[in-house]
Amino acid sequence: MDWVLEGPYWFSSVKEINDENRQVVRKRRHSGQPVSILEFTESEIGHFLNQAHDTIIGEGQSARVWVGLIPDGFRHGLSAQHAAVKEYNYTSHDTFDLWEIERVHLMKLAHPNIIKLIGYCHHKPHNGQEKKVLVLEHMPGGNLNERLFHIDKWNNESVEWDKRVRILHDAAKAIKYLHGMNLIYRDLKAENILLDSDMNAKLVDFGAMIDGPRPPNAYIETPQPIGTMGYTDPSYIETGRADMGIDIYSFGVLILVVILGRRAVTTKKKTELSVKINEKYKDRPLDLLRSKKLRRDSYRRKELQSLLDLARRCLEEASKRPTCDGILREFENIQAAKTWPPSGFDMTLDSLSKGFPD
Incomplete structure (x- = not known):
């Protein structure tokens, strides 16, 4: 589907x-x-x-x-x-x-x-x-959630590391565009990202989108928070106050979902991935890298570290989160640092399933 x-x-x-x-x-x-x-x-x-x-x-x-x-x-x-x-x-x-x-x-x-x-x-x-x-x-590559967690529908082909990074970059560019038009998307998640045959990503489903605040207002008061469990900013859930930062929070969760191969909410215990990262795995987030679907893929260690750091900043309290410009600069830095053959390509996600090396 x-x-x-x-x-x-x-x-x-x-x-x-x-x-x-x-x-x-x-x-x-x-x-x-x-x-x-x-x-x-x-x-x-x-x-x-x-x-x-x-x-x-x-x-x-x-x-x-x-x-x-x-x-x-x-x-x-x-x-x-x-x-x-x-x-x-x-x-x-x-x-x-x-x-x-x-x-x-x-x-x-x-x-x-x-x-x-x-x-x-x-x-x-x-x-x-x-x-x-x-x-x-029509986007024949399906939605990102299916490509990450239902690969049996796609000939058991896992999404390669470089494509994961590019998909995240595409999503960041889409959110940057919306924010530039003073729009808050409010429902960024893997299910709302579709892929074409070359794995280029496009955002879909705009029923939750609203106009953002205009000066001197810093936020929009919404009568009822809208979003998806696991992706939505807890402060927005609590206060109903919406600004561009709630999309940044969701993007931080999306990074974790894509690079860790983990669902935003666990199926059995209904634990949110962002809560694990911020609390239980605060000092050892790489312990989460145990997805069997990702083990065959190689990854670049520096890119992994950069993306995890970026995800953490996106999940900070609102005043400390990066803007879309800051997020895009991070992806530009990742792109600029690429070399061929890549010097950091000596590790696989198989090795991470046994623990991150010293």
């Missing part, structure tokens, strides 16, 4: 998300520059799905996602391509509102590491079932 749509929001219902975002949508609908987004008819959507044999790639409470095939020459300037056709659940008006929230957000976003909106469909017959659909670019 390429898309994971179940349980995207831990703290809030779809209704609470919609209530918070309606004002944002109203402002954006009339404020932006024109974007070349296509409007499709219901029959055209059906044609796309038939061309791809009605293949479902994701399903959840709010929507179902199929692979669609747009034939060559279908619309002027639109080349033949596969697409992700996301149809929202018509049984819930709140879920239908998510369609409008995501559509308006995506019409204003244009970045290589953010999913591209190709078009949409809103079919409202006089008598019959209303239909709301988004047509998005």
Whole structure:
């Protein structure tokens, strides 16, 4: 499955998300520059799905996602391509509102590491079932969570170390772009990162995103915290105050998930990975590097140390966290330090499973 749509929001219902975002949508609908987004008819959507044999790639409470095939020459300037056709659940008006929230957000976003909106469909017959659909670019590499923890679906191919670092860099660039537009994403996690055939990463699912604070305000008061367990800033959960720093915290968790091959929350004990890093493993975080899925991969020791240090800084109290600019500088330093053959490539994650060498 390429898309994971179940349980995207831990703290809030779809209704609470919609209530918070309606004002944002109203402002954006009339404020932006024109974007070349296509409007499709219901029959055209059906044609796309038939061309791809009605293949479902994701399903959840709010929507179902199929692979669609747009034939060559279908619309002027639109080349033949596969697409992700996301149809929202018509049984819930709140879920239908998510369609409008995501559509308006995506019409204003244009970045290589953010999913591209190709078009949409809103079919409202006089008598019959209303239909709301988004047509998005297709990402055949699946979502990052599946590539890390369900590799049996991907020929048991583990994600190589260099690709893990690049995926994190891509995610950081996407968040930097959103913050530059004064937007708080609020639900950064491995499930919301899709990969193309070359393992380039793109951010998806923007239903939780809100406008950030404007001077002199330092934060936004939200009626109900929104996020996913294990990824969400504890101070945000406690106070409901949102700023750009909550995305930085989530990025710190994402680093740990990606480089350690560990889930953000343990399946059995429901222990958060960030809590382990900050408390139980404060002085020996590398003891966590025991993932069997990662043992075959080689890694660069200096990169590993740099990323662990970066993750720790992201998980600090809000005033001590790096900005997106600081995070991107760290990745630029990692890239600049690469040599070939890499001098630090003499260790594998097999060796770490036996303890980090002195």
